[in-house]
Amino acid sequence: MSNRRSALICTLLLLAQPLVAAAPAWAQEPAAEPGTPPAPIAWSSLTPEQQRLLGNYGAQWSTLPPARQQALAHGTERWLGMSGAQRDQARERFERFRSLPPDQRHALRNRWQRFQSLPPEQQASVRDNFHRFQQLPPERRQMLRQQWRNASPGERQQMIEHARAQHEKPPPRPDAPPSGHRPHR
Numbered sequence: 397m398s399n400r401r402s403a404l405i406c407t408l409l410l411l412a413q414p415l416v417a418a419a420p421a422w423a424q425e426p427a428a429e430p431g432t433p434p435a436p437i438a439w440s441s442l443t444p445e446q447q448r449l450l451g452n453y454g455a456q457w458s459t460l461p462p463a464r465q466q467a468l469a470h471g472t473e474r475w476l477g478m479s480g481a482q483r484d485q486a487r488e489r490f491e492r493f494r495s496l497p498p499d500q501r502h503a504l505r506n507r508w509q510r511f512q513s514l515p516p517e518q519q520a521s522v523r524d525n526f527h528r529f530q531q532l533p534p535e536r537r538q539m540l541r542q543q544w545r546n547a548s549p550g551e552r553q554q555m556i557e558h559a560r561a562q563h564e565k566p567p568p569r570p571d572a573p574p575s576g577h578r579p580h581r
Contacts, residue, residue, distance in 0.1 A: 434462040437469050446472040 439457040449472045493501060
């Protein structure tokens with residue numbers, strides 16, 4: 397694989413990590429309209445399944461901030477829509493997240509917030525690149541992670557800039573000669 401592709405993958409790995417290690421899907425907060433304060437949710441408006449999942453919050457529900465109520469309600473909807481395997485995976489990821497030192501959890505939360513602040517097109521691009529990274533052989537993923545970890549901040553910045561430049565280049569025209577080659581005359 398070329399150095400350019402390695403740099404792109406390393407960059408995308410950094411940006412996509414919050415998707416991998418963030419809190420489980422049922423704890424994610426839904427996106428809100430900017431500048432719109434969240435509206436409270438009445439406990440009685442939740443389905444019986446949601447109330448069962450949120451039973452620990454029942455007595456204090458009305459005292460929770462509306463944003464927290466919305467996040468919990470949204471999370472239960474997502475949780476109820478998951479298969480058993482997806483729920484098991486979410487539990488495992490949450491346990492892995494909880495086992496991290498506080499500074500690493502804080503860093504992951506910050507990266508997740510940074511990801512959520514991206515425009516939808518960029519979020520989709522990060523997700524696509526993360527899925528492509530996941531398709532690489534495990535040895536290759538490990539090698540790219542190690543390259544990223546071993547890179548200095550300056551080298552990482554160069555990798556990011558290089559990946560961005562490669563991502564912004566238009567794809568080669570099918571009738572164009574390969575880069576660096578002149579047509580024969």
